[in-house]
Structure formats: C-alpha cells, structure tokens
Amino acid sequence: MQVVILAGGVAMRLRPLTETVPKSMLPVSGKPFLEHQISLLRSHGVTDIVLCVGHLAHMIMDYFEDGSEFGVRLVYSQEGEPLLGTGGAVRKAASLLKEDFAVTYGDSYLMIDYADLFRTFRESRLPATMVVYRNEDRWDRSNVVIDGEKVAFYSKIERPPNTVYIDAGVSVFRKDTLSLLPQENPVGLDRLLQDLTNRQLLGAYESQQRFYEIGSFSGLQELQQVFTTLPKGSAGPIGSYVVEK
Secondary structure, three states: OEEEEEEOOOOHHHOOHHHOOOHHHOEEOOEEHHHHHHHHHHHOOOOEEEEEEOOOHHHHHHHHOOOHHHOOEEEEEEOOOOOOHHHHHHHHOHHHOOOEEEEEEOOEEOOOOHHHHHHHHHHHOOOEEEEEEEOOOOOOOOOEEEEOOEEEEEOOOOOOOOOOEEEEEEEEEEHHHHHHOOOOOOOOHHHHHHHHHHOOOEEEEEOOOOOEEOOOHHHHHHHHHHHHHOOOOOOOOOOOOOOOO
C-alpha cells in the first residue's frame, strides 16, 4: 500500500501560525501533526509514503528525512513555485507512484482500515475509489451522492437535494487515471474526481468514522477534544491554539 500526502499548501486560514511553520508541522501534543498522521498510517500497515511538499518544504524534509526513524519509507516531490494545486502536485509525483495509491491531505485525520480500503478498491476493478461519510451537513457541506457502490454525484459547487454524503479526504487511484487531469496548473484533484464520477467510474467506500481536519482554528480545537478521549498510546491531545486579535 502506498499513500500520497499532500502537504504543500500555504494555509492562509491558519495565519499567523503558518507564516513560519507548514500547516502539517503544527505541533500536536509535542509532535508535528504530520507525525501523528504517519503513525496512523503505519498502524494500518502503510509504510510507503510520498510527501508532496511546497510551502516551507525544508522544515518537513529536515524533520522526517527518509522516514526510517518513524518506521516508514518517505520520498518527496517538491512543487516549487508557483504551486500546482492538489491535482498538479500528484501528477508531478507520478514517477514515484505505484500502479495504485491513495491520496490524503496534510491536514486530514481519518481513522479507517486502510488495508480494507485498498482491498475494496482492487476488488471493484474501477480506476478510483473515494472514501465517503454520511455527513448530512453536520461537519461541513455535504457534496456527494452515492448509488450502491459508486459515487453518482460529486461537486464543490452544485448540490442536488439528496446530497447527504461528503468526500472524507481519502481516495485511491490507479496511476493511469492521472492522464485524465486537464493539462494545466494549478489544477485541483477534484477535477479528476468529478470527471470519473461523470463517467460512472468512481467507487464509493463508506466510512463509519467521520474525518477530522486541522485546516482551521475550530478544527484544531475539535481534534484536541477527540485526541484526549482516545486510548492511551493511540494519540495525544492537541495544545491550545489562540491567536491574538
């Protein structure tokens, strides 16, 4: 199993914290959030990780190096300037990718069985699978409709009345699907996911666990509460993040 973590964004919503620290390196219980994310993946058997880095990339690379200290193998793909968008970043990393791989974000935390996700994806024989959660607008705006084991609708803009699921921030792809990305930069990964949906080629893997994110101050505070309730050794509490107004 191989996972790509998109950790190159500038994270405007978290300024001033992210002016000098990449979002994925914000300290969580004495360690960077990305270290907790890597630990989560490793606990599910994922040891092959590609980090797509951009903003303040040297801080991530200097800390994690080749990943051996953290029980994984890390390789890096640097976006450079200007940033390429989520889809462009994955495309630039193509030479590092296996024939199938998962993509997640450097501010997302999703506690699912990643081995089962990959198994379901391979058994589907579809070119991609999106992890979805029955959100019903509770945690964010729902943006997915599923029909059986496929995604029937996905959009960041439009919204049919029966839209109750949300993209949970993890998807698995066959490498050859990257050819469907528009030849432009920046380009978002959502363009590929929407194209696959329109072609009825995007599988749906329903998570029973909601996802968490540190892309906002409210997200940081919420995840702090979650980590304090997890069993000892599985995660730690996030420290308080207060910005002077």
